[in-house]
Amino acid sequence: MSISKESDKWKVDVRPEGHAGKRVIRRFRTKAEATRFEAHVIASAIENKPWNPKPPDNRRLSQLIEIWEQEHCPTISSGWKYARILKSICDDLNDPVACQLTPKAISQWPSERMKSAKVTTTNNDVQALKSLFNWLNKRGHIDYSNPVQVIERIRTHEADRPFLSHDQIRALLEYLPSHPHRDVAILIRICLETGARWSEAQALTRERIHPNRLIFTQTKSKKTRAVPINRELYDLILSEGGKPPFRRCETSARELLNSLLDLPKGISTHILRHTFASHFVMAGGNILTLQRILGHSSIQMTMRYAHLAPDHLDEATRLNPVSLGKNRERHDRNVIEFTAKSDTY
Structure with a gap:
């Protein structure tokens, strides 16, 4: 018999392919498990089927989101924002049994989502759901x-990144000293002069402020970075006995920017970061230096500003076929003129 009692275990000793085949030995706590395993090995010697299958996973998407929210959400930046996105997606999909979500069943959802949201928002939602299942797995x-x-991002035209002109910057700086809320004025200056995100500037503490640099620790990449500043900005931050922490005032700053500068609808304080990066590149700043200042983890993110460089792709004006043809003609004419002059001597 291939099943026998051995101490407190039940031993299975079987050769499913005959005496010359591979010998399979396993031990189990109960005879029932041993019997099921023996039957499985004999009946499915060539197949790869589980002998002791797990019960079906009938958990709904909302239950998996709850697990993610408890274990992973506190460890990432803006976790609350992604939790809100995932719960909204769950409602859109009517909270299905998660294991029954197939690529075919979910492939129509982005198209439906685009009826009420922008393409960028839809792509972000797809990525959030994809990241959820990757983490769970x-x-x-x-x-x-x-x-x-297998759901791919919807391709779209690259979005324009508006930034403030020199006149707008001048108007903003002239108004800031009269603004009633000191924190708003100072944080706008910090973002304009360092390219910091609003959240990074707002999280500054007194010990991170030095006469020649600011040290940002609450960053999107989780990496600390230092950005040089001038003495004027240092004195402004600590003027009138002021000491961080700054109060939460992003909404007030956004309202100020939109009302004072008549910006396009939907512009946020992030335009200050775009303004720093854009003017840095237009003034001839090095793109790798800009990457370190902004704290981008990938140079591809910083390259979005490369087209603003004064010498960006200037070879196009010199090496296009028309210019090359003219240069060739000029060269040939100079050779002929030089030869003609040489013949006169």
């Missing part, structure tokens, strides 16, 4: 493949 909370993995 990586941590062992699910054992099936990511149903969103």
